[in-house]
Amino acid sequence: xxxxxxxxxxxxxxxxxxxxxxxxxxxxxxxxxxxxxxxxxxxxxxxxxxxxxxxxxxxxxxxxxxxxxxxxxxxxxxxxxxxxxxxxxxxxxxxxxxxxxxxxxxxxxxxxxxxxxxxxxxxxxxxxxxxxxxxxxxxxxxxxxxxxxxxxxxxxxxxxxxxxxxxxxxxxxxxxxxxxxxxxxxxxxxxxxxxxxxxxxxxxxxxxxxxxxxxxxxxxxxxxxxxxxxxxxxxxxxxxxxxxxxxxxxxxxxxxxxxxxxxxxxxxxxxxxxxxxxxxxxxxxxxxxxxxxxxxxxxxxxxxxxxxxxxxxxxxxxxxxxxxxxxxxxxxxxxxxxxxxxxxxxxxxxxxxxxxxxxxxxxxxxxxxxxxxxxxxxxxxxx
Amino acid sequence: xxxxxxxxxxxxxxxxxxxxxxxxxxxxxxxxxxxxxxxxxxxxxxxxxxxxxxxxxxxxxxxxxxxxxxxxxxxxxxxxxxxxxxxxxxxxxxxxxxxxxxxxxxxxxxxxxxxxxxxxxxxxxxxxxxxxxxxxxxxxxxxxxxxxxxxxxxxxxxxxxxxxxxxxxxxxxxxxxxxxxxxxxxxxxxxxxxxxxxxxxxxxxxxxxxxxxxxxxxxxxxxxxxxxxxxxxxxxxxxxxxxxxxxxxxxxxxxxxxxxxxxxxxxxxxxxxxxxxxxxxxxxxxxxxxxxxxxxxxxxxxxxxxxxxxxxxxxxxxxxxxxxxxxxxxxxxxxxxxxxxxxxxxxxxxxxxxxxxxxxxxxxxxxxxxxxxxxxxxxxxxxxxxxxxxxxxxxxxxxxxxxxx
Numbered sequence: 001x002x003x004x005x006x007x008x009x010x011x012x013x014x015x016x017x018x019x020x021x022x023x024x025x026x027x028x029x030x031x032x033x034x035x036x037x038x039x040x041x042x043x044x045x046x047x048x049x050x051x052x053x054x055x056x057x058x059x060x061x062x063x064x065x066x067x068x069x070x071x072x073x074x075x076x077x078x079x080x081x082x083x084x085x086x087x088x089x090x091x092x093x094x095x096x097x098x099x100x101x102x103x104x105x106x107x108x109x110x111x112x113x114x115x116x117x118x119x120x121x122x123x124x125x126x127x128x129x130x131x132x133x134x135x136x137x138x139x140x141x142x143x144x145x146x147x148x149x150x151x152x153x154x155x156x157x158x159x160x161x162x163x164x165x166x167x168x169x170x171x172x173x174x175x176x177x178x179x180x181x182x183x184x185x186x187x188x189x190x191x192x193x194x195x196x197x198x199x200x201x202x203x204x205x206x207x208x209x210x211x212x213x214x215x216x217x218x219x220x221x222x223x224x225x226x227x228x229x230x231x232x233x234x235x236x237x238x239x240x241x242x243x244x245x246x247x248x249x250x251x252x253x254x255x256x257x258x259x260x261x262x263x264x265x266x267x268x269x270x271x272x273x274x275x276x277x278x279x280x281x282x283x284x285x286x287x288x289x290x291x292x293x294x295x296x297x298x299x300x301x302x303x304x305x306x307x308x309x310x311x312x313x314x315x316x317x318x319x320x321x322x323x324x325x326x327x328x329x330x331x332x333x334x335x336x337x338x339x340x341x342x343x344x345x346x347x348x349x350x351x352x353x354x355x356x357x358x359x360x361x362x363x364x365x366x367x368x369x370x371x372x373x374x375x376x377x378x379x380x381x382x383x
Numbered sequence: 384x385x386x387x388x389x390x391x392x393x394x395x396x397x398x399x400x401x402x403x404x405x406x407x408x409x410x411x412x413x414x415x416x417x418x419x420x421x422x423x424x425x426x427x428x429x430x431x432x433x434x435x436x437x438x439x440x441x442x443x444x445x446x447x448x449x450x451x452x453x454x455x456x457x458x459x460x461x462x463x464x465x466x467x468x469x470x471x472x473x474x475x476x477x478x479x480x481x482x483x484x485x486x487x488x489x490x491x492x493x494x495x496x497x498x499x500x501x502x503x504x505x506x507x508x509x510x511x512x513x514x515x516x517x518x519x520x521x522x523x524x525x526x527x528x529x530x531x532x533x534x535x536x537x538x539x540x541x542x543x544x545x546x547x548x549x550x551x552x553x554x555x556x557x558x559x560x561x562x563x564x565x566x567x568x569x570x571x572x573x574x575x576x577x578x579x580x581x582x583x584x585x586x587x588x589x590x591x592x593x594x595x596x597x598x599x600x601x602x603x604x605x606x607x608x609x610x611x612x613x614x615x616x617x618x619x620x621x622x623x624x625x626x627x628x629x630x631x632x633x634x635x636x637x638x639x640x641x642x643x644x645x646x647x648x649x650x651x652x653x654x655x656x657x658x659x660x661x662x663x664x665x666x667x668x669x670x671x672x673x674x675x676x677x678x679x680x681x682x683x684x685x686x687x688x689x690x691x692x693x694x695x696x697x698x699x700x701x702x703x704x705x706x707x708x709x710x711x712x713x714x715x716x717x718x719x720x721x722x723x724x725x726x727x728x729x730x731x732x733x734x735x736x737x738x739x740x741x742x743x744x745x746x747x748x749x750x751x752x753x754x755x756x757x758x759x760x761x762x763x764x765x766x767x768x769x770x771x772x773x774x775x776x777x778x779x780x781x782x783x784x785x786x787x788x
Contacts, residue, residue: 085617085645085646086617086645089616089617089618089646089648090617090618092618092725093618093788217491218487218488218491218492218628219491219492219622219780219786221620221621221622221628222620222787222788223620228628229617229620229627229628246491247487247488247490247491318787348762351758351762352762354758355755355758355759355762358751358754358755358758359755361748361751362748362751362752362754362755363748363752365744365748
């Protein structure tokens with residue numbers, strides 16, 4: 001193993017169809033971003049790659065060394081130092097040994113290209129932020145985040161999103177990246193890596209401001225890949241990263257979205273690569289539950305008439321459990337007894353599973369778990 | 384006195400996304416300069432409760448309502464009543480807009496807190512420059528001064544914040560903190576207040592309201608920068624009265640408020656202080672006795688245990704019978720010390736203390752057993768759990784047990 005995690009061999013190449021690929025080696029992995037030529041970097045810089053390389057270097061416990069041909073913005077470097085303090089103490093929360101490491105880089109200020117952008121895939125959080133953020137010049141839809149790189153559904157979703165945004169005079173930018181898989185190669189699930197991953201896209205595109213839509217409220221403060229504490233620390237003097245709308249629950253976001261003509265017609269939340277929305281996974285069910293409770297319908301989801309799938313659902317982590325709790329509060333409010341019972345059953349399964357797991361740990365010292373060789377449910381979703 | 388007719392209410396209502404309420408406003412009024420025990424200060428009536436702040440440094444404070452806005456916001460949000468400061472002097476420019484975010488965060492953290500309109504005039508307040516750091520003489524406070532060095536500025540101790548001390552106790556504490564401040568190379572200022580009585584009267588836990596009080600005092604003293612020491616590290620983020628996501632939102636155009644010290648877990652803070660043995664001798668952490676560390680409360684037991692792990696001087700505490708670690712570990716089955724246990728475990732691992740790791744693991748299991756039993760009975764008897772929760776003063780997260788970390 002080398003003594004440092006090196007970022008080097010950066011290159012820009014024309015890949016046809018008006019697209020340009022920016023790439024560099026991040027340790028042993030080539031990280032690439034394909035962006036429209038109109039959004040290609042005006043100079044080769046190390047900002048995006050430094051962000052992408054920080055957590056891998058911290059996990060390996062070796063310095064992050066950015067080739068001197070790739071300058072890094074001084075404010076970003078200062079922010080990455082602060083970022084390390086937080087992530088090092090969050091390591092146990094991520095079940096990752098994260099150590100603070102030196103960053104070796106040539107500092108040189110980045111130049112702002114000024115546009116305000118927001119990530120947009122047609123999901124609940126991104127759509128809400130697009131509607132509520134002060135002003136968005138361009139939306140960005142990334143292939144390779146919630147889709148496998150070769151999933152053709154992306155093209156269909158892009159067309160629908162682009163048409164909906166066109167009515168609002170907001171252009172939709174397409175970009176593709178393997179950042180999620182680079183994180184995975186270094187042992188990070190996207191849920192740990194995504195704040196940095198998304199921010200690296202912002203730096204590649206030269207956004208003046210980039211909004212990252214919050215997935216939770218201020219009440220959920222546990223270590224998370226995208227967080228109101230850490231997202232702003234991926235900013236440089238040219239790129240301002242804003243963690244947006246931490247004060248709104250998912251249900252309230254859907255209410256706001258539903259007021260916009262056509263928004264529920266493009267709603268897509270599924271990460272399963274099984275059609276536009278599979279209608280079966282936790283994210284789909286979570287959305288279908290809220291649509292029913294709010295008396296709304298989207299042509300992209302089956303109507304939730306049979307609640308047995310909800311009752312059978314066991315939240316995979318505390319993040320998913322929070323959504324069940326929020327839905328329970330709403331079901332109580334609208335007095336949907338069948339769905340309320342199903343949601344309570346789902347939450348009860350989660351709670352009893354936790355009690356059983358911790359009972360074994362507290363009284364038997366985790367020996368049964370070790371014997372079975374199975375890991376306990378993770379503290380946060382890691383896909 | 385400011386007249387109501389001077390107030391452009393429409394212009395000064397800054398809160399957004401407000402919930403409709405027919406409740407009567409919580410009125411703050413009767414601002415006056417006062418003198419208590421010879422010390423100058425200010426006073427006002429918060430919903431009929433007269434709150435005072437006095438101290439030798441408060442002789443020429445600007446005629447502003449900032450501190451009263453800060454301390455009355457939580458009661459107003461708790462009772463869902465618009466907050467009316469129209470009969471008060473103005474608040475500092477920037478403060479109303481900034482505390483919109485405080486309301487946003489609090490109302491997310493705690494379902495009992497509602498976002499409310501605030502009626503107040505706003506005017507710029509000239510800053511006098513300089514810095515203050517709130518200073519109790521405990522681990523967080525001493526660490527923050529060591530960390531900030533000269534940027535800490537003047538240190539501010541408060542009577543009526545953690546405790547309401549009588550004259551004898553206050554004189555003893557003042558003497559000790561004076562020595563500590565001198566060794567740290569900073570001037571010590573004192574404030575006396577009856578704020579804690581007001582917040583107790585409202586049944587709002589101090590852990591919910593203490594950040595607001597400190598922020599208000601910062602505005603009253605109006606330095607350019609005010610520092611509030613963190614109680615927890617980045618590893619322990621949960622709703623709390625003073626918080627790294629909250630405190631800076633109390634800033635105005637003239638006073639910048641910062642929450643400092645989250646980079647360091649408590650055991651590392653103690654390790655830094657332990658490098659200066661003369662500071663250790665004056666360290667006070669106790670929540671039971673303002674004059675001397677009792678050696679029995681969770682904070683004393685925890686600090687003494689951490690000092691012993693670090694092989695540092697524990698003479699600021701009464702000697703423990705036997706090992707200093709045991710009394711703390713025995714408490715694991717009763718308290719919420721797990722976050723600190725994990726810190727100590729890391730230190731023990733780093734120092735290759737194989738002798739104590741099994742004892743720490745045992746303590747961890749004891750804490751987990753308590754937690755499992757608590758969750759069990761709460762799941763089996765939810766109505767009883769709710770009754771118990773409702774008896775509690777308002778916690779930062781609502782009522783009931785602290786949210787999972």
